[in-house]
Amino acid sequence: MIVGIATLEYLEEGDIIYIDTNGSIHTLFRKNSHHNALFITDRCNSNCLMCSQPPKNVDDLTHFFNINTSLIPLIPKDTIELGITGGEPTLLGQRFITLLDQIKDELPNTDIHILTNGRSFAWKHIPQALSSINNERIVYGIPIYSDYYKQHDYIVQAKDAFNQTVLGLHNMAKFNHRLELRIVLHKESFKRLPQLAKYIYMNFPFVEHIAFMGLEYTGYTIANKDLLWMEPTEYSDELEDAVLYLNAMGMNVSIYNLQLCLLKPSLWQFAQRSISDWKQNYLKECESCTKTERCGGVFATSKKHSQLIQAIK
Numbered sequence: 202m203i204v205g206i207a208t209l210e211y212l213e214e215g216d217i218i219y220i221d222t223n224g225s226i227h228t229l230f231r232k233n234s235h236h237n238a239l240f241i242t243d244r245c246n247s248n249c250l251m252c253s254q255p256p257k258n259v260d261d262l263t264h265f266f267n268i269n270t271s272l273i274p275l276i277p278k279d280t281i282e283l284g285i286t287g288g289e290p291t292l293l294g295q296r297f298i299t300l301l302d303q304i305k306d307e308l309p310n311t312d313i314h315i316l317t318n319g320r321s322f323a324w325k326h327i328p329q330a331l332s333s334i335n336n337e338r339i340v341y342g343i344p345i346y347s348d349y350y351k352q353h354d355y356i357v358q359a360k361d362a363f364n365q366t367v368l369g370l371h372n373m374a375k376f377n378h379r380l381e382l383r384i385v386l387h388k389e390s391f392k393r394l395p396q397l398a399k400y401i402y403m404n405f406p407f408v409e410h411i412a413f414m415g416l417e418y419t420g421y422t423i424a425n426k427d428l429l430w431m432e433p434t435e436y437s438d439e440l441e442d443a444v445l446y447l448n449a450m451g452m453n454v455s456i457y458n459l460q461l462c463l464l465k466p467s468l469w470q471f472a473q474r475s476i477s478d479w480k481q482n483y484l485k486e487c488e489s490c491t492k493t494e495r496c497g498g499v500f501a502t503s504k505k506h507s508q509l510i511q512a513i514k
């Protein structure tokens with residue numbers, strides 16, 4: 202008997218779902234999406250001011266580990282890309298290695314993108330253990346919000362986080378792990394973007410990609426809106442300075458989650474259609490825009506959008 206389900210039309214042949222003991226249905230994998238991810242835990246050792254999925258103090262590591270180890274063999278072998286996210290995935294400890302080993306065996310041709318705050322990598326045995334997996338398709342996306350330790354620690358609400366992340370990045374580089382840096386743009390991070398760009402070039406020349414990311418107005422951001430929210434056009438000078446500098450230094454830079462109409466034209470070449478398909482939306486203003494094909498639109502999950510979004514004629 203099926204009750205309480207408005208529609209199943211969003212499901213396609215080949216999608217993978219999980220039916221909980223309470224009867225709720227969770228979609229774990231969508232065959233026609235490039236934005237699938239394994240969810241590891243709601244737990245986190247940071248508590249970022251703008252977290253889109255605020256951490257919960259729950260004992261869920263075994264629950265999600267069991268789901269994920271059952272899911273991985275069911276995922277089609279020709280899957281191009283798979284994310285790993287949380288919470289903080291490395292809190293899974295030794296079972297994180299087990300999971301990545303299983304992924305390498307089951308999905309050897311899939312690119313794996315892991316979102317982590319990188320703090321665990323300050324303990325060298327972890328990067329070392331991860332290198333035993335020997336999977337060159339794994340990239341670790343790690344946030345750094347400032348070149349100044351106090352500011353980074355404040356944004357992630359965790360003492361010593363900056364030092365741990367910086368040390369972690371260097372430890373990961375020593376073991377030749379592939380690394381990406383992620384910088385979320387808001388009122389607390391924008392002022393030092395030019396200094397941060399120089400710091401990145403001087404200290405992390407080994408990272409293969411740097412992503413500057415527009416803010417998703419959801420989760421903690423709503424509660425911290427006065428601290429964080431600003432129109433993207435208000436940080437356009439600092440963003441342009443940082444992006445063009447890193448590009449000139451030969452580093453691979455992208456801008457995620459920002460609409461072309463809010464970016465200086467000098468930055469359009471760096472803008473990616475980065476918003477996951479199930480979160481992507483376009484506004485009424487976009488209907489008459491000539492750049493809709495190139496623009497990634499807005500977060501459907503954001504409770505607020507820029508007032509300055511307007512069609513490019």
Ligand code: SF4
Nearest residue numbers: 460462487490496511
């Ligand atoms: S009007 Fe819409 S489609 Fe056009 S650039 Fe702005 S957000 Fe993108």
